[in-house]
Amino acid sequence: LVTIVAVNQTGGDIPLSQLYAPNSKIPASGSANLTDYNRVEEILGDTSDLGRGATLEYHPDPNLLVAKTKDAPSATLDCSVGVVAGGTSDIPIAEEARIIAAESGLDVVRAYDVGVAGLHRLFPPLKEMILRDVDLLIVVAGMEGALPSVVKGLIDVPVIGVPTSVGYGYRGGESALIAMLNSCVPGLLVTNIDNGFGAAAAAYAICSRMMKKREE
Known part of the structure; x- marks a missing residue:
């Protein structure tokens, strides 16, 4: 199962439905959430292709990888x-x-x-x-x-x-x-x-x- 979801692209609306290919880079204006079971070790081992000094946080139980650029805005909803x-x-x-x-x-x-x-x-x-x-x-x-x-x-x-x-x-x-x-x-x-x-x-x-x- 490979699902790649773009988040925080504008700091406002977050297009959860927007999917990217497994080798996608973080969008130039924001960050990305990845649930990528097959490529976790590869991505954790080499972050150069993510660009912009991205930080990674891996959650093993759901096999979820959160990748963020250093200057990615944080979106919040009053919900x-x-x-x-x-x-x-x-x-x-x-x-x-x-x-x-x-x-x-x-x-x-x-x-x-x-x-x-x-x-x-x-x-x-x-x-x-x-x-x-x-x-x-x-x-x-x-x-x-x-x-x-x-x-x-x-x-x-x-x-x-x-x-x-x-x-x-x-x-x-x-x-x-x-x-x-x-x-x-x-x-x-x-x-x-x-x-x-x-x-x-x-x-x-x-x-x-x-x-x-x-x-x-």
């Missing part, structure tokens, strides 16, 4: 996103969503290992997110995929559910995906299996639209 993971095996997908959302300028609050197997663990971090007035949540879960429905039933903001292929779920996450798609809770959106990137992109799109409307 807060909660990222919730059911179990520790779901964390790499949750981290992919969290890092990309944060690099896109969103304020991110996270809570991991708070799945339905021990539901009491969910309430303190969810209360904190409510008090912080998060605008939406990304909820990552495998197995039977119940957590996004539970969270959405407790909070009145949009929830993006991300099914994962980990755990004992049927056929690599299909059971979690089907459970989320068949949820009776209104306001639950669902990405495909293991698509933390897609959840972050959707969160950014929602937040940027909200900011535009607020400015009007």
